Amino acid sequence: MTEETTAPYAGAAVREDAIAEEQAHLDAAHERRHEIVRALGAELSTPAQDAVEQARHRGLARHRTELQRAEGGLVFGRLDALDGTTRRIGRIGVSGATDDDDPLVLDWRAQAARPFYLATPVEPLGQAHRRHIRVEGSTVTGVDDEPLDVANASGLVGEGALFAALGERRTGQMTTAAATLQREQDKVVRAEAKGPLVVQGGPGTGKTVVALHRAAYLLFANPQLAAQGVLTLGPSRRFLDYIAQVLPALGETAIVAATPDILVPGITVTAEDPRATEEIKGRALWQPALTRYVASLTPEATAIELFWQAERYEIPAATVGRLIAAAISGRTYHGARAVFADQVRERLVQAIADRSEELFARVDDGLEDIVHQRVDFPEVAGGDEGSEADGVLTDAELDALREKIADDPHVAVTVGRVWPVLDPEEELRRLLHDDAALRQFAPELSAAERAAVSAQQTGWASGDVALLDAISDLLGDTVVHPPEEEFLAERAAARRDWVYGHVIVDEAQELSEMQWHMVARRTPQLSITAVGDIDQAETPHHHTTWAQAVGAVFGSRWTQAALTIGYRTPAEVMALTAPILKRAGSLSEPPRAVRFSGFEPWELDVDEAHLVTETARAFRELTDRWSGGTVGVIAAADRVPVLSAALENVPVITATQSKGLEWDATLVIDPDGIAAEPRGWNRLYVALTRSTQELGRINIGAAGR
Numbered sequence: 001m002t003e004e005t006t007a008p009y010a011g012a013a014v015r016e017d018a019i020a021e022e023q024a025h026l027d028a029a030h031e032r033r034h035e036i037v038r039a040l041g042a043e044l045s046t047p048a049q050d051a052v053e054q055a056r057h058r059g060l061a062r063h064r065t066e067l068q069r070a071e072g073g074l075v076f077g078r079l080d081a082l083d084g085t086t087r088r089i090g091r092i093g094v095s096g097a098t099d100d101d102d103p104l105v106l107d108w109r110a111q112a113a114r115p116f117y118l119a120t121p122v123e124p125l126g127q128a129h130r131r132h133i134r135v136e137g138s139t140v141t142g143v144d145d146e147p148l149d150v151a152n153a154s155g156l157v158g159e160g161a162l163f164a165a166l167g168e169r170r171t172g173q174m175t176t177a178a179a180t181l182q183r184e185q186d187k188v189v190r191a192e193a194k195g196p197l198v199v200q201g202g203p204g205t206g207k208t209v210v211a212l213h214r215a216a217y218l219l220f221a222n223p224q225l226a227a228q229g230v231l232t233l234g235p236s237r238r239f240l241d242y243i244a245q246v247l248p249a250l251g252e253t254a255i256v257a258a259t260p261d262i263l264v265p266g267i268t269v270t271a272e273d274p275r276a277t278e279e280i281k282g283r284a285l286w287q288p289a290l291t292r293y294v295a296s297l298t299p300e301a302t303a304i305e306l307f308w309q310a311e312r313y314e315i316p317a318a319t320v321g322r323l324i325a326a327a328i329s330g331r332t333y334h335g336a337r338a339v340f341a342d343q344v345r346e347r348l349v350q351a352i353a354d355r356s357e358e359l360f361a362r363v364d365d366g367l368e369d370i371v372h373q374r375v376d377f378p379e380v381a382g383g384d385e386g387s388e389a390d391g392v393l394t395d396a397e398l399d400a401l402r403e404k405i406a407d408d409p410h411v412a413v414t415v416g417r418v419w420p421v422l423d424p425e426e427e428l429r430r431l432l433h434d435d436a437a438l439r440q441f442a443p444e445l446s447a448a449e450r451a452a453v454s455a456q457q458t459g460w461a462s463g464d465v466a467l468l469d470a471i472s473d474l475l476g477d478t479v480v481h482p483p484e485e486e487f488l489a490e491r492a493a494a495r496r497d498w499v500y501g502h503v504i505v506d507e508a509q510e511l512s513e514m515q516w517h518m519v520a521r522r523t524p525q526l527s528i529t530a531v532g533d534i535d536q537a538e539t540p541h542h543h544t545t546w547a548q549a550v551g552a553v554f555g556s557r558w559t560q561a562a563l564t565i566g567y568r569t570p571a572e573v574m575a576l577t578a579p580i581l582k583r584a585g586s587l588s589e590p591p592r593a594v595r596f597s598g599f600e601p602w603e604l605d606v607d608e609a610h611l612v613t614e615t616a617r618a619f620r621e622l623t624d625r626w627s628g629g630t631v632g633v634i635a636a637a638d639r640v641p642v643l644s645a646a647l648e649n650v651p652v653i654t655a656t657q658s659k660g661l662e663w664d665a666t667l668v669i670d671p672d673g674i675a676a677e678p679r680g681w682n683r684l685y686v687a688l689t690r691s692t693q694e695l696g697r698i699n700i701g702a703a704g705r
């Protein structure tokens, strides 16, 4: 460790020295970073000779990309231990010039960096001081020092740096928080990955922050995960755009971002179900129902008639029955079909071989003529003994015959007739529109519920995607992909059956049971971090606790963590939310806001006729006040079209669309209208908690609604 000669925490008088000292260290770290990038480039310019070297090259290339991207935030913290050693913490580790040298920068995810997030005056973990280093580009602009030997009343880590980060203008893109992660967040980020982890937290408690930093941490701690990639599921494209930069900025590129609606390649949601139907389609009962339905598609055992060189061969029904039973056990429909087809072809090969032998046995003269005329063996190299003498086919002849039969279209058509290839979309549609089949395979559904699910005639709705995923999985793929393909985002996204190293689910309270099944299928080892707020739930599914939400899929194999401190929404706004939560039927306490913004929430009553002009005026005022930042307009769903048309260049969105997003100031139009929507109080709770500074509400006078 580097020995420091100055007393860096002596007070404001030495701040300039402290900045100069950190600048010198940052410069050295950047220089070393460039050196490592150059060395890696030289190493990568020699072609890899074998698979082992290729894998090593992939690792080196990943590391080089991480280093190249670490332009900003290379160093953001410093820990001075009681034993006099000093460590700098940053977005990525930078090693010293030789193996004996201490690293210039410790990766924030390294175990040795942990006290940076956990140490408090009460529990200093061997540390004397913590410093947050503010950097713009590659210039150190300030330091926030925190002695760990005096009472720290707030319980926050690096309060100055945290408040500076929280007070910054919002750009419409989420940023990393590796420099200011708080204790309760750090514990979740580094929790052991032993199966699904569900993180409950109110609005603005940093759930998204935690989920993304956890993905980066897991990739760091388990480098093999990068070969499989990480899937990030969010509620909307807008949300995915909002968080898009966080993982790459943390150096991670092995990511696929998606919404549940686009998770099945080739399927586009074009229809909308009524809420009641969406709820029915989300129920877990479909998993066993579809399993029973697909099992019913297994062919009946009937005799198979095959022709080869104008000769007729038959596989009796009893044999076909045995072949089907052997093929189907433990396999998908198409997986079993492939095994069955191989077996049928093999039976044909054997039957032809047996017949050839019989012919030789029965006919004394002209053996070769008969064989060549009837069986027409391809020319086979090599001099194995065989058909020349006794009609017994040599191994080489059998192999050649197998090849011919494998390519034979007539045999393929016959197998296809017995055990057809099925299309998941057609099968799902068939089931949903067949009342008798629904009664048989999904007996839990009432007649009215069956009628509801069969009402949709064209296109697929959101609730169908998870059903299609389930039936596609049960039917299995017809294409066999090579195992252990290297992760490429486009490749993984294009494959329904890609197995990810980790899956992040944001706004997890919105997932139906069938969507949870869909998530679990993408990570059979159930390496899942799900973050959400059960009180923000507004989809039609009935669950009101996490146990109800995930129990049907994970049973008791999941753990829960909680985040209790609110970082986004100022205390002035949070004070409004307790009665709304109560109206939403919640038993939870709203999170404790860490700060006041100094802006009291305001409201304005307007009549219908002035709604558009007043909204435009309020928006202009807020935009001026928060210039350089962002202002969001959230309106009751039935007012969005009119407002969007009237307010040019002002994005007006619904409460549902505002999920997970934030602005410096938010304008909520017609809160009563939002509250009157389905699960309206939950939606209003979401809408009111989007601002980091100021909240304005525009109410429509009684006559207006």
Ligand SMILES: Nc1ncnc2c1ncn2[C@@H]1O[C@H](COP(=O)(O)OP(=O)(O)OP(=O)(O)O)[C@@H](O)[C@H]1O
Residues within 6 Å of the ligand: 162, 165, 166, 174, 175, 177, 180, 181, 182, 185, 201, 202, 203, 204, 205, 206, 207, 208, 209, 210, 533, 567, 568, 659, 660, 661, 662, 689
């Ligand atoms: N430790 C932190 N340091 C700096 N900023 C933080 C920290 N934790 C959270 N924030 C900020 O607080 C805001 C809210 O965080 P985030 O969006 O992750 O909350 P959330 O719990 O997902 O909210 P919601 O449920 O409303 O979607 C963001 O601007 C985020 O950057």
